Amino acid sequence: MKIWTKTTTARRGAASLAVAVSMVAAGAGPAFADPAPQPPQQAPAKPAPKPAPKPGAAKPAPAKPDAKPGDKPGAKPAPAKPAPPAVVTKTYWYSSHRVALWVHSPAMNTDIQVQILLARDWFSNPGAKFPQLTMLDGLRAQDDQSGWLINTNAEQFYQDKNVNVIMPVGGESSFYTDWKEPDRGKNYQWESFLIHELPPILEGQWRSTDVRGIEGLSMGGSAAMMLAARNPGFYRFAASFSGILQLSSYGMPQAVQFALRDGGGYDSMKMFGPPSDPAWKEHDPYVLASKLRGTSLYISSGNGVVGPHDKPSDIPLLATNYSGVGLEVLSRVTSQQFASRLNKLGIPGQAVYRPSGTHTWPYWEFEMAQAWPQAASALGLSGDKVACQVGDAFKKAPQVKDLGGCLTPQYPVPGGSAQDFRNGRIFTGPKGPKVVGGAIGGAYVPAADRLGLPTSDEQTGRDGVKFNTFERGKITWTPQGGARVE
Numbered sequence: 001m002k003i004w005t006k007t008t009t010a011r012r013g014a015a016s017l018a019v020a021v022s023m024v025a026a027g028a029g030p031a032f033a034d035p036a037p038q039p040p041q042q043a044p045a046k047p048a049p050k051p052a053p054k055p056g057a058a059k060p061a062p063a064k065p066d067a068k069p070g071d072k073p074g075a076k077p078a079p080a081k082p083a084p085p086a087v088v089t090k091t092y093w094y095s096s097h098r099v100a101l102w103v104h105s106p107a108m109n110t111d112i113q114v115q116i117l118l119a120r121d122w123f124s125n126p127g128a129k130f131p132q133l134t135m136l137d138g139l140r141a142q143d144d145q146s147g148w149l150i151n152t153n154a155e156q157f158y159q160d161k162n163v164n165v166i167m168p169v170g171g172e173s174s175f176y177t178d179w180k181e182p183d184r185g186k187n188y189q190w191e192s193f194l195i196h197e198l199p200p201i202l203e204g205q206w207r208s209t210d211v212r213g214i215e216g217l218s219m220g221g222s223a224a225m226m227l228a229a230r231n232p233g234f235y236r237f238a239a240s241f242s243g244i245l246q247l248s249s250y251g252m253p254q255a256v257q258f259a260l261r262d263g264g265g266y267d268s269m270k271m272f273g274p275p276s277d278p279a280w281k282e283h284d285p286y287v288l289a290s291k292l293r294g295t296s297l298y299i300s301s302g303n304g305v306v307g308p309h310d311k312p313s314d315i316p317l318l319a320t321n322y323s324g325v326g327l328e329v330l331s332r333v334t335s336q337q338f339a340s341r342l343n344k345l346g347i348p349g350q351a352v353y354r355p356s357g358t359h360t361w362p363y364w365e366f367e368m369a370q371a372w373p374q375a376a377s378a379l380g381l382s383g384d385k386v387a388c389q390v391g392d393a394f395k396k397a398p399q400v401k402d403l404g405g406c407l408t409p410q411y412p413v414p415g416g417s418a419q420d421f422r423n424g425r426i427f428t429g430p431k432g433p434k435v436v437g438g439a440i441g442g443a444y445v446p447a448a449d450r451l452g453l454p455t456s457d458e459q460t461g462r463d464g465v466k467f468n469t470f471e472r473g474k475i476t477w478t479p480q481g482g483a484r485v486e
Helices: 014-025 147-151 190-205 219-230 252-262 268-272 322-345 361-378 398-402 438-451
Strands: 003-007 087-095 098-105 110-117 130-136 164-168 208-217 237-241 296-301 349-353 411-413 416-421 424-427 434-436 466-470 473-478 482-485
Touching: 087 110, 087 190, 087 438, 098 190, 098 438, 110 190, 130 219, 147 361, 164 190, 190 208, 190 219, 208 219, 208 361, 219 237, 237 361, 252 268, 296 322, 296 361, 322 349, 349 361, 424 438, 434 438, 438 466, 438 473, 438 482
Parallel strands: 003 349, 130 164, 130 208, 208 237, 237 296, 296 349
Antiparallel strands: 087 098, 098 110, 110 164, 411 416, 416 424, 424 434, 466 473, 473 482
16 A cells, blocks of 8 residues: 655755754754664673572562562452542533533643534434544643634634544643653643543543544644554544654654753653653654554645745745744654655555645644545544525524524424524524524523523623523623623
């Protein structure tokens, strides 16, 4: 099997080449060949023979594993206690299809925020479960929001798709892996969280199946391939957008150290140890490539040449985003090497090499959309499409013209009917069809049984306060306090 490659004829450009060369010269660039083989290890020395016991001496009692003072002779050691499960400590609804969970991670001993973009048919088909797609952030991941929600149209893009999109929040400079030691007050154990702690919550409480995909940009792209390779079969789809896909070859640990220092002052020694530590190879997508057999793979990068989303500098072909130029060159080289490695192993995948572009969000938004058909196929959604028309209960409702296209057919709710549109949900009610959307629509989800059906569309009161009224209450929204049930 071969790697399927999409590319366009393009010049590498003197500027990109100069950046790549300068990075290598500084000790922060990739090796341009396979990692050097390790020197042969010497055979371990044989232990010295134990002295023979003296005649008549009592034989020593055999050592008992994990024996403690006071244990009875022959007693078996107590079995290790199972790790406590992760639990949801807080939930906040941003909208009817976007919810944030704070999940207490026993491995990290802290609460981790995870946002979910709920599948299109979440309300219209309440008995259904949906595949899940995890989207990982970049090196400068924030602790309050996912970069995918801040910098791209991900929330709008997935509105019409029947997948639960999982967006972990935080993990700055973590590579979403388990670190050897805490650093800067954070005990990063992200692999344990994503592979072991979070899935039971998603599958037990949030109607997700065990059909999973994972994708990410830059650091998140490296981690997506790393996690998929380290946990074969756990993900059916893995995508790297501008990821660095060699970590242990000559010069790469130093490049990662530089990046972690620049991305928050972290120390890669506390992540994987010194460059000679086996942990670097144990987490290197290139080294682990054979473990990806059977996973649908998507790899993409630009080449550092100024592209449609870059501001040209005074130097031909070079963008003003100088760090973005160098990082994208690094991504292109390691992505090509990784794809070549897959090809040698006979593992199929799709490699998309853009003819220009630096290390920046507009290109990753583009790749998110480009990768979706392949992700959908791997997740069992290739034939899934929006199939609806305005329901009979809402055909004469004047609000429909402002709601955008429908996403679901009309469906029953307690006391009436509802239908989902791109710009909100419309409900039947005692005062005719009414629309609930945005943050008020989010607050309404957990309070619907208490409040009943809406009796007004969203209205604006004094000082810009927005509100909807319901049969048994009211929800107000302010810029300072958000949505609140009254």
